[in-house]
Amino acid sequence: MRHTSLALIAALSLTATARALDLTPQFADVDADGLVMKLPYFQDGPKRVFIKPPAGWKIDGNSERANLSSEAAPHSTVTFTLSAKPVLPKSEAERKTLREAMLTLPGKEAANVTLEADTLDPLPLNGWKTIEFRVSYDLADKRFQKSVLLVKLNAIEELRVTVTGPAQEFAKAVGAAMMCLRTWHKQ
Numbered sequence: 526m527r528h529t530s531l532a533l534i535a536a537l538s539l540t541a542t543a544r545a546l547d548l549t550p551q552f553a554d555v556d557a558d559g560l561v562m563k564l565p566y567f568q569d570g571p572k573r574v575f576i577k578p579p580a581g582w583k584i585d586g587n588s589e590r591a592n593l594s595s596e597a598a599p600h601s602t603v604t605f606t607l608s609a610k611p612v613l614p615k616s617e618a619e620r621k622t623l624r625e626a627m628l629t630l631p632g633k634e635a636a637n638v639t640l641e642a643d644t645l646d647p648l649p650l651n652g653w654k655t656i657e658f659r660v661s662y663d664l665a666d667k668r669f670q671k672s673v674l675l676v677k678l679n680a681i682e683e684l685r686v687t688v689t690g691p692a693q694e695f696a697k698a699v700g701a702a703m704m705c706l707r708t709w710h711k712q
Contacts, residue, residue, distance in 0.1 A: 545569050545570040545682070546567055546568075546569045546574065546607060546678070546682055546684075547567055547568045547569070547588045548567050548586055548587070548588060548589060548590055548591040548605055548606070548607070549567070549568070549586060549587055549588050549591075550565045550566075550567065550584045550585060550586055550591055551565065551566055551567070551568065551573075552564065552565055552566070553566055553573070553575075555575065564576070564577055565577075565578065565584050566712075567591070569711060572711045572712060573711065573712050574709060574710070574711050575708070575709075575710055575711075575712060576705040576706075576708050576709050577704065577705070577708040578593055578701060578704065578705055579595075579700070579701050579704050581595050581596065581597055582594070582595040582597075582701050583595065586605075589606060589607065590604055590605070590606050591604070591605040591606075592604050592605075593698075593701050593702065593705070595697070595698075595701065597694070597697050598690060598694040598695075598697040598698045598701070599694075600690055600691050600694060601688065601689065601690025601691070601694050601695065601697070601698035602687070602688070602689050602690065602698075603686070603687070603688050603698050603701055603702045604686070604687045605684060605685070605686055605702075605705075606684070606685050606687070607682060607683065607684060607685070608675070608683040608684075608685050611677065611681075611682075611683035612675065612683070613654060613655075613656060613675045613677050613683055614656065620643070620656070623656075623658065624640060624643055624658060627640065627658040627660055627671075627673065628640060628660060630660065630671060630673070631660060631662040631664065631669070631671060632664075634664060635662040635663065635664050635669075636662065636663045636664070637661075637662060637663045638660055638661075638662040639660060639661050639662070640658070640659075640660055641659040641660060641661050641670070642657060642658065642659035642672075643656075643657075643658055643659075644656065644657045644659075647674070648674070648676065648703070648706055648707075650706065650707060650709070651709070653676050653677055653678065654676075654677040655674060655675060655676045655677070656674070656675050657672060657673070657674040657675075658672070658673050659671070659672040659673075661692065667691055667692075668691065668692040669689065669690065669691055669692060669695075670688075670689070670690065670691075670692055670695040671687070671688070671689045672686075672687070672688045672689075672695075672699060673685060673686070673687050674686040674687075674688075674702070674706075676706070686702050686706065688702050
């Protein structure tokens with residue numbers, strides 16, 4: 526059991542290489558009923574995957590990782606990565622192992638680690654299978670939260686969206702991540 530948990534933690538911390546989806550944010554002018562907007566997109570083979578971050582949120586990154594940031598949540602991190610090995614659970618036993626692994630992600634310095642959510646398919650879009658785990662914990666006399674959302678994009682690619690931040694700004698960061706996923710579309 527411990528070996529399986531360590532393997533899942535390792536899989537959660539790896540990023541993918543040699544995948545079609547390139548998470549380097551690029552920008553294109555998009556005409557929306559006469560209003561031209563500059564929107565970020567990721568290259569996915571010959572197609573583009575457009576997203577629309579909320580106003581005031583910036584996106585940067587490289588082929589393996591995209592990051593959102595904002596003055597609205599200056600101490601939070603929002604990252605999009607591809608899992609090197611898909612870990613979306615196929616059974617209740619795998620889900621339980623992931624749940625246990627999530628409790629270790631805040632690190633040894635964290636105290637009062639609590640599983641706040643274990644939600645199957647919290648994002649009913651595009652026929653994606655998803656699961657979200659959310660933990661809260663104390664670190665340096667502050668309350669923090671961490672969320673890991675696993676999104677099965679297709680048969681071989683799994684997107685991992687990780688949000689970490691102080692409890693008081695966590696909802697803003699999660700909202701920004703969810704908006705990007707809700708506006709995710711290929712052209």
